[in-house]
Amino acid sequence: MGGLVARALLTLQDFNPDLISLIITQATPHIAPVLTVDRYLLDFYDTVNSYWLLNANTVKNVTVLSVGGGFRDYQVRSGLTILPSLNIHNTTISVVSSAVPRVWISTDHLAIVWCKELVLSTVRALFDLVEPDSNQITQNQEKMKFILSHHFVKHTAVDHEEEADSMSPFFGLKSVWTEIGSSSWSYSGSNEPRGKYFSFPVLSHRRNFSHFHCQSSVLDGSPWLYGCTKSDISVCLEGMDLSLESELLPTFKIVTLSLNHYLNLSHIIVYIPRTNGNKEFTLHCEFFSEESRTATTQVPNVFSFGISASKVDFTSSGLMHTLQLQDFNQIYQAFTVYVESKCHSLTEELPSVYRWHIPWSNEDSFTAVSVPSSVEISAKLHVARPVNDSSVSVLHLYTSRDCQYQITIRTSFFQVLGQVIRFHGVCLPVYIVSNILLGYGRQLSNVLSTGHSVEFDVALDSAAKPYKVDPIVNVLKLLLRFTWFNTVWALLFLPELDAVILTNQGNWYPLVSLFLFLFGTGIAYWSCILFHFFLKLLSSLWGALRRPSVVSEHGRLITPGGLGLIIFLNIISWMTCGAFALLVIYLLYVFKVVGLLTLIRTLKNVLNLAPKRKAENEKAVDSRNVPENCGVKECPLPNARLPALGRDKFVSVSAIDEAVDNLRMHFTVLNLVTWAVLLSAPSLTYWFKNLRYEKRLDPDPCRHVATVLIIALGILIKSSTASMKTSKLLKHVARIQLPVSVAVVAFGLVHLYRVSYFIAFSLVLHALSCFV
Known part of the structure; x- marks a missing residue:
């Protein structure tokens, strides 16, 4: 409730809102109280939420971050932690802990305040928010929201201080470049005494493919992906840093580029950093067509009780597949998703990561498994889809190239009851x-x-x-x-x-x-x-x-x-x-x-x-x-x-x-x-x-x-x-x-x-x- 009290300070008549620039709340029920046991509590909620909605201009200089605990929080469901002012102005961020980068887990109502992964994410964000000149929290709202989004919504897998400069030099010679002509490429190694550059020509693949995707096991914060705008790679000594488009996942980092968004690129360059010791790393890259990797299916009816099922097979080898679930947008729906992988090779360098992505709220969840395997994933929502929203929930599969995947979706009756409760x-x-x-x-x-x-x-x-x-x-x-x-x-x-x-x-x-x-x-x-x-x-x-x-x-x-x-x-x-x-x-x-x-x-x-x-x-x-x-x-x-x-x-x-x-x-x-x-x-x-x-x-x-x-x-x-x-x-x-x-x-x-x-x-x- 401390998070709500902090927001209530601004409703006081003599309180100066300029005294507060940032509010971080954890498992705070902002929407409504968990139990409406007296009218004074409801009046308090109405006063606070109405003030923030009606006085958006007054509180626009206050950035609020709300973190929910996910499905393990049985005391405060995460739907109540989403700020009611989210659709009014853009200085609020609401997220579930299972979607926070480097956390990726759900917490109960007590553990959320001492969960080490979440504590470290908060500490990293606070350090980045401090201005080096004044040693105070920055007052720049855009920068503040950018930093909080970096640490709590989408981590770009590079250090924050390196994100400001989109143009980076290539510290290499002509003899270092290695051009990859195929649409699919893998690299693995260890103990690299010097860095290596691998270039992928974009122009030759643009006709047949729409996207470029890479998965790297190296999780350090250095830039690793560039885009060259010169037609001749030998004279491309400076290029666009594409690492800003990357994203950190539980076991590796990825980047997925739409070639239509980078029409001026002639080459995509992957940098293998210099390493010492026996640290092994693996890198997979490929060009692919979005239509061939995307499937759409209707979810089973909630009254099917698990008898009927929706099945989808991904038979094409590739690093990324997307499954769109139609009509999965209500809180009473709950499904058990069975993902079975069958691989031609028994040894895979990188595991598979399955990600539920809910477009209308930051309540994503991740599952990392080794392959081949058969895993069950629970699919349910914290928040129903808004009426004026037409987006669909998506299951992203970041997979191994030598494996085929079968997905079976069944209604889980007990999880439906759990949603009701x-x-x-x-x-x-x-x-x-x-x-x-x-x-x-x-x-x-x-x-x-x-x-x-x-x-x-x-x-x-x-x-x-x-x-x-x-x-x-x-x-x-x-x-x-x-x-x-x-x-x-x-x-x-x-x-x-x-x-x-x-x-x-x-x-x-x-x-x-x-x-x-x-x-x-x-x-x-x-x-x-x-x-x-x-x-x-x-x-x-x-x-x-x-x-x-x-x-x-x-x-x-x-x-x-x-x-x-x-x-x-x-x-x-x-x-x-x-x-x-x-x-x-x-x-x-x-x-x-x-x-x-x-x-x-x-x-x-x-x-x-x-x-x-x-x-x-x-x-x-x-x-x-x-x-x-x-x-x-x-x-x-x-x-x-x-x-x-x-x-x-x-x-x-x-x-x-x-x-x-x-x-x-x-x-x-x-x-x-x-x-x-x-x-x-x-x-x-x-x-x-x-x-x-x-x-x-x-x-x-x-x-x-x-x-x-x-x-x-x-x-x-x-x-x-x-x-x-x-x-x-x-x-x-x-x-x-x-x-x-x-x-x-x-x-x-x-x-x-x-x-x-x-x-x-x-x-x-x-x-x-x-x-x-």
Whole structure:
């Protein structure tokens, strides 16, 4: 977040933007927060990004470099690290670490700050940015961006200080030149006492070929490729330095020249530098036609599940091949690419390098393999292709000349799911709460119709249906395309539909809502089972530490003690932190549910003793004036040895049923409040870490919702199912849970903090139904 704070400095009214000329950020989520757990964070993002977009002229003297961690960063996906001002002015650079020259690896969120390869790239860039005259960072924006691009986007494989001069002398004699007449040439050697020059005539190859390509294993920073503009190579003592067109790859450096861009060249000269020792190097060069080395294929459909595949064979020998992938431009697409090489010779001097190139963003990835080999490459995107962009993703194969390659592309179902979780995993709490609300409504309907509640998993199984939520949201999204509906929407003061926001960002696509709803249903179901199991273990421990007693569940909803607790916790909320007060009432509710579990176990144990005491009861019939046909369920039990339920009360099956109904409803309420507590955890963590400086969290994003939840839970903690059966509001409360579950999905996907508001709304209605 430090990178965002640095950009936020310029939004301060009295801050001088001339004080900053360069900002380097690593794994900073510039686009949006990873979790939108409060509205203050969203307001902060809107303020910063809007300022940079609307005041481009003010910040044009500030160069910003943003580096993302790639697919290994599970905390901040790299799509969020791309600067929003990228399309407004050209003083920003966004790149993924897997594409950074001399790094070529993905990093996790912590390793990105101490990854040695990335640290060295940053240090080299900072040294090059220092002006030798002033010993300060340069203020020349063009030079600054050029240096940063050199070290973080495309390294030209030559030293930076040598790049300024495009004309270089040839320190050689006429006898040193060796002219290569063939279109393909290789050289290998070691311990060269003096440099060598090899010239390739361009004019004789221009008719048949469109490009010239070289691969060199020498990775030093000296110039090595020149272009001669003289027709006679013997008099060409000075030429154009073409090393600026070269590029550094993980195992060698390359250069690919389009002959149409250098129409004035007569010769291309390759320089073999002087070496001492046993350092071996290899050089391969060739002329080739781009059409013969380029293939295009359609990627398989995402619903093919790997059954169908796209196959491409490169049978022509050569150093470079290009595969263009049509319709590979969406974030939900993910493929496994199998590249198999078959070589005529078993010994190759240089390995092969496969490079994914994404034209609309710097998120390239590299794979270096020895040949012959068979390798799997994962192909997926960090950012969807912009709407006004028609470029295609490309797989470049820098290969060995004696090998043939077969490429097979299959849809990877598990990687598709991984993309869904990567981009929309933060939306899962929304769908989980939506499912819980549907099950909650079914339980309330059962209380209304039968007088009894059902288990939450049973209610969830019957009520959690995708067609109850998704079609409504999709219809609203469709209607919002019409002006008249937008007008009505605005008159109702409704916020913008979150699905529309995600669609405009390119992060929403068909069926993703269905997948997330099914995931949410599964998580809600199994978390309910595990949570119930945990509470049962806690109840067993509680029963072992404390002697169980049977207490009456009937009483007033508001008692002096309960009212005092509500007032006290609200004072705590306003004096310290709302999330802390919410956690306290939540723990009290947990003990309430644990006490109900202990009560039910005790009641069942008491009831199970009845058959054993049957003989004693029959003997005591005459003395206690009990009819002979008294059944076990109605007969009073000896109170001397059994816990008392209350004066003149009998332990019966109906008492257990009532306690079970109360437990089911309280467990669902606790399940809902659990998610409200989890969503308030960041505020609680921040308040706790800042406690030594300030006791009160201000501003507190959870204070108001905590106040409402404390009042509602303070009432519900004393409530019972019996008090709701005759409620006039119960019918409406049960029915309104479906609209609330739809509203959670409609307005909580981007604004996650709103989920707590909807939970509080449902619980307030539940509390009111206990009175009316």
